[in-house]
Amino acid sequence: MTFVVPFDGSALAETALVRAVEFGTVLDELIVAVSVIPEGNASYARDHGWLDAGEPFDRQTVVGRLHEAVTAHAPNAEFRYDTVGRRATPGTIASRLREQARDVDASMVFVGSENAGRLVSSLSSVGKTVAADDEYDVVIVRHRHPSKIRQVHDASPFRESKSDFYR
Numbered sequence: 815m816t817f818v819v820p821f822d823g824s825a826l827a828e829t830a831l832v833r834a835v836e837f838g839t840v841l842d843e844l845i846v847a848v849s850v851i852p853e854g855n856a857s858y859a860r861d862h863g864w865l866d867a868g869e870p871f872d873r874q875t876v877v878g879r880l881h882e883a884v885t886a887h888a889p890n891a892e893f894r895y896d897t898v899g900r901r902a903t904p905g906t907i908a909s910r911l912r913e914q915a916r917d918v919d920a921s922m923v924f925v926g927s928e929n930a931g932r933l934v935s936s937l938s939s940v941g942k943t944v945a946a947d948d949e950y951d952v953v954i955v956r957h958r959h960p961s962k963i964r965q966v967h968d969a970s971p972f973r974e975s976k977s978d979f980y981r
Contacts, residue, residue, distance in 0.1 A: 815921035819891075820911045821847040822862050823883045826926025830955040834924040835888045837953075843921075845891040847884040848914040850907045851876055853897045873897070916949055926955045 817834040821827045831847055838845045852858045856871035864876045877895055884893045896910045915923050 815841065816844045816846055816918045817922045817924060818911075818915045818918060818920040819845065819847045819924045820926075821849050821880065821884055823849075823864060823880055824862070824926060826955055828883070828887055828926075830924040830926035830953070831884065831887045831891070833953060833955055834922075835891070837922070837924075844918075845888055846914075846918050846920070847888065847891050847893050848911055849877075849880045849893075849895040850902075850910045851880075851895055851897050852900055852902045852907075855900045920949070922951045922953060924953045924955060 817838050819827065819831045819834045821831060831845070834845050837843070851864075851873065853873065854871050856865060856869070859865040859871055859876050860867060860869070864879050865871065869875075880895065881893045884891055894914060896914060898906050898910060
């Protein structure tokens with residue numbers, strides 16, 4: 815089994831990643847964090863916190879910052895990214911995330927979404943599309959700071975190790 819986390823650096827994506835690590839630690843499963851980056855879209859990158867105000871778009875910078883955010887919460891997770899066109903729709907981004915989940919034969923996908931309600935269809939458009947695939951189970955993470963996240967992070971045996979993705 816492989817657990818996939820669509821990762822955009824948001825607080826809910828970070829929480830979903832931590833949840834995946836919790837499950838993965840217990841079940842001894844690989845965690846794969848996947849980011850989809852609209853190529854050359856500095857505004858989108860700034861809106862997601864990948865670039866500072868006024869900073870020009872640079873794919874290597876964006877990828878590096880996303881990777882650092884992933885390793886801060888899950889140092890042993892595999893990090894993957896894909897690029898889409900500058901004006902990609904949420905549907906295009908979601909399709910790429912689904913492709914990545916299928917490529918690694920995901921058994922579970924952990925989606926962080928504030929809009930998750932009682933029905934999966936109430937998820938935001940990217941989350942809704944990712945959750946609609948019946949190739950894998952979906953864990954919807956709705957709360958940014960579940961009460962045990964800090965305790966799990968502090969107790970994690972992976973706190974000290976670093977990924978060598980960029981070394």
